[in-house]
Amino acid sequence: MNELERRLQELGGEIAYPATPRFDLAFERRPARAWSLRPLAIGFAVLLAIAAGVLALSPGARSAFLEIFHIRGATVERVETLPDVRAQRVDFGERVSREEAERRVGFELLDLDEEPDAIFVRPDGLASVVYGDPAHPRLVLSQARGAIYDGFIKKTAEQGTIIHEVTVGGEPGLYVDGPLHFVMFVDENGFISDERTYLAGTVLLWNRDELLLRLEGDLTEEEALELAESVE
Amino acid sequence: MVSRPPTEHELVERARGGDAAAFAALVQPHEEIAFRTAFLITRNAAEAEDAAQVGLTKAWRALPRFRRGAPFRPWLLAIVANEARNRRRAEGRREGVALRAAHELPSGDAAPSPEGRALAAEQRAELLAALEQLSEDDRLVLSCRYLLDLGEEETGEVLSLRRGTVKSRTSRALGRLRERLEEAG
Numbered sequence: 001m002n003e004l005e006r007r008l009q010e011l012g013g014e015i016a017y018p019a020t021p022r023f024d025l026a027f028e029r030r031p032a033r034a035w036s037l038r039p040l041a042i043g044f045a046v047l048l049a050i051a052a053g054v055l056a057l058s059p060g061a062r063s064a065f066l067e068i069f070h071i072r073g074a075t076v077e078r079v080e081t082l083p084d085v086r087a088q089r090v091d092f093g094e095r096v097s098r099e100e101a102e103r104r105v106g107f108e109l110l111d112l113d114e115e116p117d118a119i120f121v122r123p124d125g126l127a128s129v130v131y132g133d134p135a136h137p138r139l140v141l142s143q144a145r146g147a148i149y150d151g152f153i154k155k156t157a158e159q160g161t162i163i164h165e166v167t168v169g170g171e172p173g174l175y176v177d178g179p180l181h182f183v184m185f186v187d188e189n190g191f192i193s194d195e196r197t198y199l200a201g202t203v204l205l206w207n208r209d210e211l212l213l214r215l216e217g218d219l220t221e222e223e224a225l226e227l228a229e230s231v232e
Numbered sequence: 233m234v235s236r237p238p239t240e241h242e243l244v245e246r247a248r249g250g251d252a253a254a255f256a257a258l259v260q261p262h263e264e265i266a267f268r269t270a271f272l273i274t275r276n277a278a279e280a281e282d283a284a285q286v287g288l289t290k291a292w293r294a295l296p297r298f299r300r301g302a303p304f305r306p307w308l309l310a311i312v313a314n315e316a317r318n319r320r321r322a323e324g325r326r327e328g329v330a331l332r333a334a335h336e337l338p339s340g341d342a343a344p345s346p347e348g349r350a351l352a353a354e355q356r357a358e359l360l361a362a363l364e365q366l367s368e369d370d371r372l373v374l375s376c377r378y379l380l381d382l383g384e385e386e387t388g389e390v391l392s393l394r395r396g397t398v399k400s401r402t403s404r405a406l407g408r409l410r411e412r413l414e415e416a417g
Contacts, residue, residue, distance in 0.1 A: 004410055008378035011359055015379060016334040018277035020264045023285050025256035027292045123392045 071172045071207055092130065092140075093122030101127050107211065110143060113230045139217040141231065145210055164221065166206070168228045173206025175221050204228055240304055248295050255292055262305050263288075265380060266312045269390060272375045273316035275330075283319050287312030306389035309382075313390045330364055333357070362412035370405035377402055 001009070101121045102109055109119065109127055118134040121127045125144055132138030162177040204215045204224040208231075215228055238246070238257070246254035259266075266287065270280035291311045298307055333356050363371060376387040377398075388398045 004406060004413075005378060007355075007359055008363075008374060008409075009381060011333065011356060011363075012379035012381055014333045014356060016332050017268050017271060018280070020267045021281045021284075023259075023263055023288055025252075025259065025288065027252040027255060027289070 071174055071205060071212075092120035092128045092134075093126070095120050095134070105144070107143075107145065110141065110208070110211070110213065110231045112139065112141060112227055113232075116141075137217075139215065139219075139227075142214040142216070143211050145212070162221075166204070166221075166225060168204075168206040168225065169208060171207045173204060173228070175202065175204050175224060177202040177221065241301075244295075244298065244300075244304060247292075248298065252292070255295065258304060259288055259291070259308060262308055265305075266309060268380060269309050269376075270312050270316040272331075272379065273313060273372065274320050279319045280316065283316040284312050287315040290315065306386045309386065310389040310392070314392075331360055333360060358413065358416055362409055362416060365412050366405060366408055369401065370408055373398060373401045374405050374409065 095118055096104070098109060098119050101119045104121050105125050105127045109129060111129060112131065114131065116129040116131055117137075118130040119127065120130065120134075127143050129141045129143070130137045131140070162175070164175040166173045166175050202217065202219045202221070202224055204219075206213050206228060213228070213231065215224055215231075217224075219227065238254070240258065243254045243258040247258055263284070267280055267284045270283040270287070271277060274280045274283060287308070291308050294311065298304070333353075363374065366374070372391060373387060373393075376382045376390055377384070382390065384395050384398045384402075387393070387402075388395045391398070393401070
């Protein structure tokens with residue numbers, strides 16, 4: 001350790017941190033599970049448990065799950081009311097070249113039938129192909145390996161939100177159209193980040209082979225399905 | 233016969249089975265560093281408290297997925313740091329409070345003279361100021377490695393970086409910090 005490192009280390013002991021608060025550790029006892037389900041079902045069950053936890057954190061947002069839809073890697077829940085969380089934009093991650101994005105995620109990125117304006121990748125393996133101004137995208141096609149994500153969850157308010165089970169290229173998908181979607185990303189370590197969708201329009205989620213794809217934009221169901229079928 | 237306190241592994245196993253008291257015993261030794269980690273990221277005491285509390289709750293919920301045999305603290309800190317980063321992003325690039333040093337210097341056998349104390353305080357203030365001028369990436373990696381005294385592996389967990397990246401980023405950040413100090417000097 002050199003002199004500068006030593007000085008920094010000493011400084012660490014001299015920082016005037018705010019006093020550590022008393023945290024509430026009175027968690028409800030979690031019932032032990034009989035883990036006899038198949039892997040996919042385990043992931044699904046864990047996600048539901050996590051979702052319940054997040055709802056429990058939001059006073060006044062305790063809400064029954066009215067309906068649950070599931071495809072590989074994603075779960076969409078219809079709830080009575082959205083959790084009271086701070087609105088924020090989805091973090092697309094770092095803007096990189098296509099080659100760099102593909103190197104990082106380990107698969108060839110899929111495109112709509114036009115050249116994207118930007119490509120982003122997050123450290124957790126979610127790549128986003130963006131069409132239009134990256135600050136105000138017209139369309140976003142996000143893609144991740146289903147195996148990387150156990151899933152991301154969308155909660156939708158009961159009123160005015162449409163959720164349809166659809167088929168894209170013979171594989172299952174979900175079409176969601178509503179004013180607000182609350183998204184939770186869950187990575188392979190079970191870490192969760194809560195984010196609202198970047199676009200307030202429609203979202204189409206579908207599986208293609210090992211990938212989970214998500215198309216967001218101001219689209220009708222017919223337009224979304226047509227675009228999804230064109231993805232190559 | 234005196235019963236020994238449960239090991240971390242035993243507490244993890246009990247907590248995985250749903251024992252909330254075991255989980256509380258597991259996280260209590262790490263509350264302070266979890267809060268400080270969140271504070272160094274958010275630079276806001278209230279946000280740090282929220283991030284740490286939510287992180288602890290999420291850790292409780294995610295515990296069935298905790299890899300058996302892995303060290304618990306890096307996993308917990310990574311969840312708290314992730315929550316803190318989300319809050320930081322939500323707040324945009326708003327400046328948080330600047331770090332400051334406590335007024336008291338650590339006591340020792342050889343108490344420094346008033347002049348020595350003044351010099352030490354001045355050098356400490358210069359170092360803090362130089363640290364604050366670094367980019368967020370540089371500042372965070374140095375904060376984790378030296379202010380929080382985390383190892384390279386643990387810093388990688390907290391900042392979602394590979395160990396090699398922690399090493400190279402730390403080296404570059406130290407270089408930039410040294411430049412800042414030389415400019416100031």
